[in-house]
Amino acid sequence: MTAQVDGTPFRTEWGVAPRRAPLVPPVPRESGDLARDGAVCVIADLQPTGISALTRLMTGPRFTDLAASLPATVPFVGPETQERARGAPFAARIGANENVFGPSPRAVIAMKRAASEIWRYGDPENHDLKTALAAHHAIPAENIVVGEGIDALLGYLVRLLVSPGDRIVTSNGAYPTFNFHVAGYGGELVTVPYRGDHEDPVALIEKAGAVDAKLIYLANPDNPMGTRHSASVVAAMINAVPDGSLLVLDEAYLEFAPDDTAPEFDVTAARVIRFRTFSKAYGMAGARVGYGIGALELIASFNKIRNHFGMNRMSLAGAQAALADGAHLADTLTKVAAARERIKTIAADSGLQVVPSATNFVAVDCGADGEFARRVLGGLIERGLFVRMPFVAPQDRCIRVTIGTEADLDLLASALPQALEAARA
Numbered sequence: 001m002t003a004q005v006d007g008t009p010f011r012t013e014w015g016v017a018p019r020r021a022p023l024v025p026p027v028p029r030e031s032g033d034l035a036r037d038g039a040v041c042v043i044a045d046l047q048p049t050g051i052s053a054l055t056r057l058m059t060g061p062r063f064t065d066l067a068a069s070l071p072a073t074v075p076f077v078g079p080e081t082q083e084r085a086r087g088a089p090f091a092a093r094i095g096a097n098e099n100v101f102g103p104s105p106r107a108v109i110a111m112k113r114a115a116s117e118i119w120r121y122g123d124p125e126n127h128d129l130k131t132a133l134a135a136h137h138a139i140p141a142e143n144i145v146v147g148e149g150i151d152a153l154l155g156y157l158v159r160l161l162v163s164p165g166d167r168i169v170t171s172n173g174a175y176p177t178f179n180f181h182v183a184g185y186g187g188e189l190v191t192v193p194y195r196g197d198h199e200d201p202v203a204l205i206e207k208a209g210a211v212d213a214k215l216i217y218l219a220n221p222d223n224p225m226g227t228r229h230s231a232s233v234v235a236a237m238i239n240a241v242p243d244g245s246l247l248v249l250d251e252a253y254l255e256f257a258p259d260d261t262a263p264e265f266d267v268t269a270a271r272v273i274r275f276r277t278f279s280k281a282y283g284m285a286g287a288r289v290g291y292g293i294g295a296l297e298l299i300a301s302f303n304k305i306r307n308h309f310g311m312n313r314m315s316l317a318g319a320q321a322a323l324a325d326g327a328h329l330a331d332t333l334t335k336v337a338a339a340r341e342r343i344k345t346i347a348a349d350s351g352l353q354v355v356p357s358a359t360n361f362v363a364v365d366c367g368a369d370g371e372f373a374r375r376v377l378g379g380l381i382e383r384g385l386f387v388r389m390p391f392v393a394p395q396d397r398c399i400r401v402t403i404g405t406e407a408d409l410d411l412l413a414s415a416l417p418q419a420l421e422a423a424r425a
């Protein structure tokens with residue numbers, strides 16, 4: 001087709017996003033000879049509706065094919081969004097696996113001190129925190145990359161390794177932010193089912209070999225079920241990673257888990273990268289501090305693409321102070337363990353069982369299918385409790401309750417029987 005706009009060949013995004021529906025609505029057919037082949041168009045005989053649609057196409061942003069192909073939905077609806085929608089704040093915020101016990105007071109002091117320095121960018125090398133983490137884990141600082149939470153680091157990792165069409169293996173129903181990044185870079189997600197409420201290391205490895213996966217994702221402990229594998233199982237998995245694959249070992253909840261959950265660090269191991277965060281046990285989710293540990297070449301490669309000024313001074317100072325306050329961490333872990341027991345008791349009082357948890361949340365088995373659990377969840381939300389649930393069967397028979405304060409769990413104790421009764425009615 002020989003079409004031009006003001007003498008310039010005109011390009012539309014149509015027809016170039018074959019795998020999913022295009023974001024840009026097609027111009028009405030009566031508008032003329034607009035090309036659907038992504039090349040050029042003729043505007044001579046356009047009707048007014050077509051002209052305005054064409055103007056929109058010409059002046060609007062020209063998304064990449066990939067971005068145009070992504071669904072326009074917001075993947076994560078936060079509690080604040082829900083509060084705005086319901087017109088009232090939640091009485092208990094026990095749904096996002098935040099740590100209600102909060103950061104170390106020493107971290108708070110460090111962040112307050114850093115506040116007056118906030119006019120300065122943070123150190124783009126994150127040197128002091130990296131050095132402190134290196135000492136903490138007894139590994140070289142060169143094997144550590146610091147970033148804006150594990151979520152951002154997952155995004156950088158996928159950007160480094162995943163081209164459109166590359167295959168990635170994860171568990172069906174596992175942590176969705178990873179999937180979000182994979183989709184955002186055009187990767188193809190291949191999933192294996194959970195096995196007995198655990199992610200299945202053997203199935204993940206087998207599937208990775210079968211589909212030549214570039215990345216294999218495992219969260220240990222897992223979100224949303226809270227289960228974990230022992231260090232020896234994870235070590236065996238690392239050894240079995242097929243040629244050309246990298247294991248993404250997300251250890252966001254590691255500090256809450258029993259001692260034999262994580263294998264020793266081996267920074268020469270080139271087929272695994274491990275992620276940790278200050279969001280969970282250290283109670284600093286809003287500060288956005290996470291880190292990755294891996295082999296030199298992989299860690300250095302983050303410098304090619306990461307946001308070098310992504311970390312702010314308050315977060316860096318807070319994380320460093322939090323890391324140094326082992327007593328606060330120990331106190332938090334004691335409180336979390338006690339609250340896990342309390343949630344188990346609250347569930348048992350309503351005739352429900354819980355999935356044993358190695359995290360700061362507990363999957364409460366509502367004893368029926370996903371529909372029923374969704375009704376229970378709805379009942380809790382109606383009663384002012386922000387709680388979430390797994391999104392894939394059979395794990396969606398559960399609701400996922402984050403550890404709360406005594407007062408939060410008092411509310412759960414009174415609301416759960418009511419929500420169950422309403423769900424059964």
Ligand SMILES: Cc1ncc(COP(=O)(O)O)c(C=O)c1O
Nearest residue numbers: 149150151175223252277279290
């Ligand atoms: C398994 C898992 N990984 C990572 C994260 C996010 O960590 P960060 O706050 O460091 O981005 C979460 C948060 O819920 C999680 O459940």
